Amino acid sequence: MKNMEREKFEESWKKAFDGAEVNPSDKVWTNIELDLEKAKGGDLKRRLLFYQMLAAASVVFAMAIGGIGYYYGFRTNQISGDRLALENAPSNENREQIQTEPNLPHKDGRELANSDDAPANTTNDSPAPEAESSAKKQQGRKGPTVAPSQNDGNDLVPAPLASNTADIFPPPRIDLSTNTADARNEALSSANFSLKQREVSPLYTPREIRLNLEDHKPQVDPVLAMLARLEKREMEVQDTKEGRKEAEKDGENLWTSVGFAAGSFNTMQASTSHPATSSYAPAMAAPIVDQEAKATGYSYSMGVNVGTRLSDRWVLQGGVNYLTHASEYIANNIVMDAPSNYQQQKFRAASTNELMSADAQELSSKLVYSAPYSVNNSMRYLSIPMMAGYLLVNKTFGLQLNAGVATDLFLQNTISAESDQIEKTSQPAGSDSPYRAVNLSGLIGTEISYRFGERYRVSLNPGIRYPFNTIYKSELGVQAAPLTLDVGLRFRYIFN
Amino acid sequence: MLSEQELIEGCRKGDRAFQQALYQRYCRKMMLVCLRYSKTTAEAEDILQEAFVKVFNALKDFRQESKLETWITRIMVNTALNTQRKKLYLYPMVDVEKIDVPEDEVSVSGIHFMQLLDMIQSLPQGCQIVFNLFAIEGYNHKEIAELLGISEGTSKSQYARARSLLQAKLLKESSYYEKYGEGKV
Numbered sequence: 001m002k003n004m005e006r007e008k009f010e011e012s013w014k015k016a017f018d019g020a021e022v023n024p025s026d027k028v029w030t031n032i033e034l035d036l037e038k039a040k041g042g043d044l045k046r047r048l049l050f051y052q053m054l055a056a057a058s059v060v061f062a063m064a065i066g067g068i069g070y071y072y073g074f075r076t077n078q079i080s081g082d083r084l085a086l087e088n089a090p091s092n093e094n095r096e097q098i099q100t101e102p103n104l105p106h107k108d109g110r111e112l113a114n115s116d117d118a119p120a121n122t123t124n125d126s127p128a129p130e131a132e133s134s135a136k137k138q139q140g141r142k143g144p145t146v147a148p149s150q151n152d153g154n155d156l157v158p159a160p161l162a163s164n165t166a167d168i169f170p171p172p173r174i175d176l177s178t179n180t181a182d183a184r185n186e187a188l189s190s191a192n193f194s195l196k197q198r199e200v201s202p203l204y205t206p207r208e209i210r211l212n213l214e215d216h217k218p219q220v221d222p223v224l225a226m227l228a229r230l231e232k233r234e235m236e237v238q239d240t241k242e243g244r245k246e247a248e249k250d251g252e253n254l255w256t257s258v259g260f261a262a263g264s265f266n267t268m269q270a271s272t273s274h275p276a277t278s279s280y281a282p283a284m285a286a287p288i289v290d291q292e293a294k295a296t297g298y299s300y301s302m303g304v305n306v307g308t309r310l311s312d313r314w315v316l317q318g319g320v321n322y323l324t325h326a327s328e329y330i331a332n333n334i335v336m337d338a339p340s341n342y343q344q345q346k347f348r349a350a351s352t353n354e355l356m357s358a359d360a361q362e363l364s365s366k367l368v369y370s371a372p373y374s375v376n377n378s379m380r381y382l383s384i385p386m387m388a389g390y391l392l393v394n395k396t397f398g399l400q401l402n403a404g405v406a407t408d409l410f411l412q413n414t415i416s417a418e419s420d421q422i423e424k425t426s427q428p429a430g431s432d433s434p435y436r437a438v439n440l441s442g443l444i445g446t447e448i449s450y451r452f453g454e455r456y457r458v459s460l461n462p463g464i465r466y467p468f469n470t471i472y473k474s475e476l477g478v479q480a481a482p483l484t485l486d487v488g489l490r491f492r493y494i495f496n
Numbered sequence: 497m498l499s500e501q502e503l504i505e506g507c508r509k510g511d512r513a514f515q516q517a518l519y520q521r522y523c524r525k526m527m528l529v530c531l532r533y534s535k536t537t538a539e540a541e542d543i544l545q546e547a548f549v550k551v552f553n554a555l556k557d558f559r560q561e562s563k564l565e566t567w568i569t570r571i572m573v574n575t576a577l578n579t580q581r582k583k584l585y586l587y588p589m590v591d592v593e594k595i596d597v598p599e600d601e602v603s604v605s606g607i608h609f610m611q612l613l614d615m616i617q618s619l620p621q622g623c624q625i626v627f628n629l630f631a632i633e634g635y636n637h638k639e640i641a642e643l644l645g646i647s648e649g650t651s652k653s654q655y656a657r658a659r660s661l662l663q664a665k666l667l668k669e670s671s672y673y674e675k676y677g678e679g680k681v
Contacts, residue, residue, distance in 0.1 A: 009659070010631040012604045015611070017632060021524030022531060028548075030518055033512070035549045040510075239603040283655050 030172045035189070047221055114483075148379065252394075252457070253309045254495040257319075260302035263486025265325055270480045271292040283365065288331055288350045292377055293472070293480040297327030299465075301383065301486065315389040315400070323381040323408060325482055334422060349375045349417040352434045352478065353427040379435065379471070381408040386442055392476045398457070400447040406465065408439040434476050442466040449492070461488035507555045515552055522550070524567060527574050528613070530629050533576035535617050547575035568570050573633060577643060582623055602666035615665045621657050623658035 063334060184191035270293045303321030310316050333350040348354065350367060387404030413435065429437045445463025467481035498506070498517055506514025523544065528608060530540035530547070550571050573664060614626055625644065629635045630651070635643070637651040644651070 013631045014634075016604050016607070016609050016612050017528060017532075020528050022527040022610075024523055024527040024541050024544055028523070028545050031545045032515075032519065032548050032552075035545065036512075036515070036552060039549065039553065052579065 002413075038411070045222070051224070074481040103208065135391045192488045217243075237448070247372040251309075251496065252494050255307050255457075255492050256495070257305045257307065257459075257492040259305070259461070259488050259490030260300070261460075261463075261486040261488030262301075263299045263484055264296065265299045265465075265482040266296050267294050268467070268481045268483050271478070285333075285350075285367065288333055289352050289478055291329035291331065292327070292352050292375075293478050295327035295329040295377065297325060297377075299482075299484045299486050300324045300326070303383070305385075305490070307315040307389075307492075313391045313394070315386070315391065317389055317402065317404075318384070321365070321383040321406075322387065323380045323383040324483070325381070327377050327379075329375055329377070330372050331375045331417075332370055332372045333367050334373075334417075335366045336368050337366070340375075348425050349373070349415045349422050349426075351375065351377060351413075351415040351427075351473070352476070353415060353425065353432075354411065373422070376416045376418075377413055378416070379413040380411040382411055382441070383408045383441075387443055387445075389447065396451045398447070398449040400449070401441065402445045402447055402461075402463065404443045405468075406441045406443050408441055409436050410435045410439065410471070434473055434478070435471050436469065436473055439471055440468040442468060447490075455494045457494065458488045459492060460489075461490060462486070463488065504555060504558065504560070504564065507552055517618045519548055520553075523570055525565070526568060528573045528609075530576060531567055531575070531613055532616055532632065533580060533625065534636075539579075543572065543579055546579070547572045550575060573629075577625065580621065581644075602663055605664060607666070607669060611669065615662055615669075618665070619658050619661055622654045623661065626651055626654040627658035627662070631659075 148409035240476045268289075301321045301323040303319055305317055305319030305321075307317040308313055332352045333352045335348040335350050336349065337346045354366065356361075385404055385406035387402045389400045389402045391398065391400050393399040410429045411431070412426050412428040413433075414424060414426040416422075427433050429435065443463060443465055445461055447459045447461050449459035451458050463486060465482075465486070467483065470479040471479050472478040472480055498514070503514055503518045503521070516569075522564055526547065527540060527544055530543040531537065534543060541601075551568055555572070558564070582609040590629040616627065619627060628642055629640045629643065630637065637648045637655070641648040646654075
C-alpha cells in the first residue's frame with residue numbers, strides 16, 4: 001500500500017513537470033554560438049598540433065634510427081678493432097696477463113648470476129603486499145596482467161644476455177697453480193686458441209632493420225591539403241609574375257654599342273699579272289704594285305652599332321664602322337714631281353695610285369730608282385656591317401655567334417714613307433683611284449659578353465672579315481683581297 | 497516546421513541555422529531540467545549552455561535509438577551531475593538515520609510547477625539530485641548509486657529525506673491554500 005502511495009507521489013511530481021517550460025535568457029544561445037566557434041577553432045588548432053607533434057615525432061624517430069645505426073656501427077668498429085688486436089700475436093711478457101683476463105669477466109658473469117645481494121632480487125623474493133593487491137585489482141578489472149616474476153636470483157640475467165656473455169667471454173680454465181713449464185705452455189696455447197676462436201663466433205651480426213611505414217601512412221587532412229595546393233598555386237603565380245619581371249628586366253630587345261677592333265690582315269689571291277702601265281714602265285712598276293697588293297698589315301676599326309632581338313635567340317646587328325687597313329711594303333722607286341717655279345723638287349712614295357694616274361711617258365719620267373724605303377699604305381673604308389647573331393648563352397655572361405655581310409665603302413688611301421723628304425699623299429675614291437669604291441665582305445665572328453649593369457654589357461668580338469671581291473679595280477689587272485682577323489671590344493647600352 | 501530528422505541532418509552538417517532551430521525547439525524544456533538540478537537560474541543557464549554545446553558536438557554520434565528529446569535530456573542531466581559533483585564532494589551525502597515522514601500524503605496537484613521547482617531547489621544538494629533522478633528521471637537507487645558514486649543506502653536515505661522535506665513544504669503550502677486560496681500562484 002505504502003509502495004503504491006510512493007509511486008503515486010513520484011508520478012505526481014513527474015506529471016507536474018510534464019509539458020512545463022521555462023525560457024532561458026537570450027545570452028545562452030549567444031554563448032553557445034561562441035562556444036561552437038571556439039570549438040571549431042580549437043579543432044583546427046588540435047589538427048595543427050597533431051601535425052606539429054607528428055613532425056616532432058618524425059624527427060625524434062629519425063634521430064633514434066640514426067643513433068641506433070651509429071651505435072651499431074660504432075660497436076662493429078670497436079669489435080673489429082678488438083679482433084684485430086687479438087689477431088696480433090701476444091708477446092711472451094703479456095701471455096700471462098692474457099691468461100688471467102678471460103677469467104675476470106666470467107667471474108663477473110657468475111657473480112651477477114649468483115648474486116643474492118642485488119636489490120632487484122630482494123624485490124623479486126618478497127613482493128610488496130601493496131603491489132600484490134594492486135596486481136589482483138588489475139586482474140579483477142582489466143583481465144589478465146603480468147604477475148611479478150617469482151624467479152630466483154639466477155634468472156636476473158636474462159637468458160639471451162647470459163648466452164651472449166658466454167659467447168663473448170668463453171671460460172678457458174687455466175690452472176695457474178701448475179708449476180711445470182710444459183703444462184703452463186700448454187695452457188697458454190689453449191688460451192691463445194680460445195682467443196682466436198672468438199673470431200669464429202661473431203659478437204655482432206648485423207641485422208637489417210626494416211620499417212613498415214606503409215601501414216601507418218598519416219592520413220592527409222583534406223582541408224590542409226587544399227590549403228597546401230592553394231599555397232602552391234599562389235607561389236606558382238608569384239613565380240610566373242617574378243619570372244616575367246625578371247624577363248622584362250633581363251630583356252635586351254634594342255641596344256646600341258660603340259667599340260673598336262684591332263687585328264691584322266693578309267692578302268688573299270694577290271696577283272699582279274697585268275700591270276696596266278706603259279710598256280716602258282712595267283719593269284719598274286711591277287714590284288711596287290706587287291708589293292702593295294701582297295702587303296700584310298694591321299686593321300683598325302671603330303664605330304657604332306645598333307642591335308635588336310628578332311626572337312628568343314636570334315638578333316640582328318648593324319652599324320657604321322670606320323675601317324683602316326694599314327700595310328707596309330718596301331719600295332725602291334720614288335715618284336718625282338716636276339718642280340714649278342722656284343719650288344723645291346718634291347718626291348712621293350711610289351704606289352699604285354701614282355701608276356694609275358700616270359700615262360706611260362709620264363710614268364717613265366716620274367719614276368726614279370731610289371734606295372729601298374718603307375712605304376705605309378693606309379686604306380680607309382666606311383664599313384656598314386649587317387649581321388645576324390645567334391645567342392648561345394644569354395645570361396649575365398653571353399655567348400653569341402655572328403655572321404653577316406659588310407659593305408665597305410672605300411674612302412681614301414694615304415701613302416706615306418718613312419723618309420722626311422718623301423711627301424705623304426692621299427688618293428680618295430674615284431676614277432683616279434685604283435681601288436674599288438664598294439667592296440663586299442663576309443663577316444663571321446663570336447661575341448663573348450658580360451652584363452655589368454641593368455643597361456650595360458661589354459663584349460669581346462673576335463671575328464673574320466672575308467672579302468668577296470678584290471679591292472682593286474678590275475681593269476687594273478691587279479687582284480688582292482685582304483682577309484682580316486680582328487678582335488673588337490664593344491660597350492653596349494641596352495635601351496630595353 | 498522542420499522535422500526532427502531534418503534538424504539532426506542540418507546540425508550534423510554544422511549549419512548554424514539548424515542548430516539554432518534545434519535549440520529553440522528544446523531550450524525551454526531543457527531549461528526546466530537544468531533548473532531542477534541547480535539552485536539559481538544563472539547556474540541552470542550555464543548547465544544549459546554547456547549541455548547544448550555537447551549536444552551539437554555529439555549529434556553526429558546520435559544513433560537515433562531513442563527520441564531526440566530523451567537523448568538531449570540525458571545529456572542535460574549528465575552535464576548537471578558533472579557540475580554538481582564538485583559540490584557533492586564539498587557537502588558529501590550521508591545516510592540519514594531517522595526521517596520524519598508525515599503521515600498524510602500531500603498531493604502536488606494544483607500547485608504550479610514553478611512553486612514545485614522552488615521546493616526542489618530549496619532541498620539540500622544531495623537530496624535535490626537524488627530526488628530528481630529517482631522521482632522525475634526514473635532511475636532506481638542502484639543506478640543513482642553508480643551515477644553518483646555513492647552507496648545504494650545513501651541514495652535511498654537521501655531520497656527519503658528529500659521526500660520528507662518536500663512533504664513538509666507541500667503541507668505548509670496546502671495549508672496556505674486552504675487559508676488563502678490559490679491567489680498566491
